[in-house]
Amino acid sequence: MSLYFELLQKPIFSVEDVADRYEKISGARSAIKSLVRQGMAVKIRNNMYTCISGETGNPVANRFQIAR
Numbered sequence: 001m002s003l004y005f006e007l008l009q010k011p012i013f014s015v016e017d018v019a020d021r022y023e024k025i026s027g028a029r030s031a032i033k034s035l036v037r038q039g040m041a042v043k044i045r046n047n048m049y050t051c052i053s054g055e056t057g058n059p060v061a062n063r064f065q066i067a068r
Contacts, residue, residue, distance in 0.1 A: 003018070003021065003031060003035070004035060004040050004041075004051065007035075007041070007051050008051050008053075008060060011050060011060050011061035011062075011065045012044065012048060012049070012050050012061050012065055012066065013048075013049055013050070013051075014047045014048060014049070015028050015029055015032060015047055016028075016047075018031055018032055032049060035049075035051075036049070039052060040052055040054075042059055044061070044066055048066075050066070
């Protein structure tokens with residue numbers, strides 16, 4: 001859960017952003033998959049994710065941040 005709150009600070013994140021918390025990249029990937037399964041994050045495209053706001057249920061990143 002603390003990973004989710006940490007990732008809320010970034011509008012868009014990748015596996016590399018999460019990998020510094022884990023020894024192996026596979027641990028970071030499984031943590032992100034878990035967040036996606038729980039509905040706390042959504043995949044935008046390959047290696048690009050955004051968190052889902054608990055208040056509104058919408059993605060944290062807006063369309064301009066995603067397009068960038």
